[in-house]
Amino acid sequence: MTRPQAVIFDVNETLTDMEPLRARFEDVGLPGHLMDTWFASVLRDGFALAAAGGYAEFARIAHDVLRGMSLEDKAIGHVLSGFAELRVHPDVPEGMRKLRESGIRLFTMTNGAAAMTEGILRREGLLDLVEARLDVSGPGVWKPARAAYEYAVGQAGVRPEQAALVAVHPWDIDGAQRAGLVGAYLDRRGTPYPSVLSAPTVSAPDLRALADLWS
Amino acid sequence: MTRPQAVIFDVNETLTDMEPLRARFEDVGLPGHLMDTWFASVLRDGFALAAAGGYAEFARIAHDVLRGMSLEDKAIGHVLSGFAELRVHPDVPEGMRKLRESGIRLFTMTNGAAAMTEGILRREGLLDLVEARLDVSGPGVWKPARAAYEYAVGQAGVRPEQAALVAVHPWDIDGAQRAGLVGAYLDRRGTPYPSVLSAPTVSAPDLRALADLWS
Known part of the structure; x- marks a missing residue:
C-alpha cells in the first residue's frame, strides 16, 4: 500500500x-482482573459522552469509574498515578x-x-x-x-x-x-x-x- | 416533580x-467476573459505533466480544441464549x-x-x-x-x-x-x-x- x-x-x-497498572489494583485491595473491567468502562463512558454530544477528561472518567468500584480518593490516586510510569x-x-x-x-x-x-x-x-x-x-x-x-x-x-x-x-x-x-x-x-x-x-x-x- | x-x-x-448470565460464563470455562468486562466491552463497542456514525446489532457485538475472549460459536451460543431466560x-x-x-x-x-x-x-x-x-x-x-x-x-x-x-x-x-x-x-x-x-x-x-x- x-x-x-x-x-x-x-x-x-x-x-x-498498561499491564503494570494491574498490580496497583491489587495494592489497593481489588482483584487484578478489575483493571480490564475498569478500562472498558472508562472507554464506555467516554464514548457514551461522544455519542450524546458531551465531553469529559479521561482522568475524571477514570476517577469516577474507580469510585464506582468503592475506592477512596487516596486509593484512586495510587492507581491513576501508575499511568505516568508506564513504559x-x-x-x-x-x-x-x-x-x-x-x-x-x-x-x-x-x-x-x-x-x-x-x-x-x-x-x-x-x-x-x-x-x-x-x-x-x-x-x-x-x-x-x-x-x-x-x-x-x-x-x-x-x-x-x-x-x-x-x-x-x-x-x-x-x-x-x-x-x-x-x-x-x-x-x-x-x-x-x-x-x-x-x-x-x-x-x-x-x-x-x-x-x-x-x- | x-x-x-x-x-x-x-x-x-x-x-x-443479568446475574444468571454469570453462571453461563462458568459453564463454558471462563471465570464469572468476565461477565462484567464483557458487558462493559459490548457497550463500549456499540457506543463507539454510535460516536463514529455506525451501527450494529447488540447480538453481533455481544458475539464478537465473546469471540475475542477465545470462545467458540457453540460456547458463545450457550452464553447468549441465557438472555431469553432472564427474569x-x-x-x-x-x-x-x-x-x-x-x-x-x-x-x-x-x-x-x-x-x-x-x-x-x-x-x-x-x-x-x-x-x-x-x-x-x-x-x-x-x-x-x-x-x-x-x-x-x-x-x-x-x-x-x-x-x-x-x-x-x-x-x-x-x-x-x-x-x-x-x-x-x-x-x-x-x-x-x-x-x-x-x-x-x-x-x-x-x-x-x-x-x-x-x-
Missing part, C-alpha cells in the same frame, strides 16, 4: 504497556525510529492527556521523534468521533487520506477509516478482529513489522 | 436481572402496575432487541402493560445518541419533556436528559453517580419507590 505522509499513534495500549512496548522505539528515518512524520492523538504522553516519550528518549502530541481536549470530543480525527489531521496539516492512524483498538481503526484515514492495526495479541467494525487497511503484529511495510 | 405522560424503560439490567427484578412488576394504574403510558427502548424484551415481558405477565417495545434498529443508532431518544418519543407520540427515561445506567440518564427527556435513575446498588454525567432529575432505589413518587 501507499506510504502515509503522517502517522498518528494512539497512545494507551498502542504505545504503552512503551519493546517494539515501539525501533518502529518509531524506522518510520521517522524513512521520512514519515509522527504524531500522537490520545483520549488521555498530551502532557502524560509527553512525559512517557521523554523518559523513553522518543520525544524528539514525534512532531506534536495531541489529545481530545482540542476537538472537545473523544475518538472515535469523526471530529477527533479531523482535528488531528488538521493539526498535522495533511489531508485525511495522507495520514494513517495506528492503534491496537479496533474501534479506533474503524473510526479513523470512517473519517477517511488509513487504519493500521497492531495485533500484538492475535485476537480476532470484530466483525461489526470496518476491517483495517493494513495489519501488522507490532510496530517494527508495520514500519518494515512502509520503509 | 411533574408526572410524565410516558415512561420509557431501558431493559438490560434496568428491568432484567425481571422483584420490584418491576409492582412498579410497572402502579405506574400504569396511575394513567402513565409505558414503553421500552433497548440497545438490544425488542423481540427479546417481548419474550421476557410475556413470560412475566407484563406484556399488556407496555404499549410498544422499541429498539435501536428503528433509528439505526444506539442510545445514548440523541436520535435514539427522539425516535422513542416520536413513536410514543409525545414531546421529549413529556417523557421520562428510566434506567440503572448513568450514561442512559445523561443521554436522555441531553435529548430533553426527564431522567429517572434507579439506584438499586447504591453506587456513586459519575461526576462527569448530568445528574438525574429524579432518583429512586427501585421501581416501586419511583412509582410512588409519580402516583
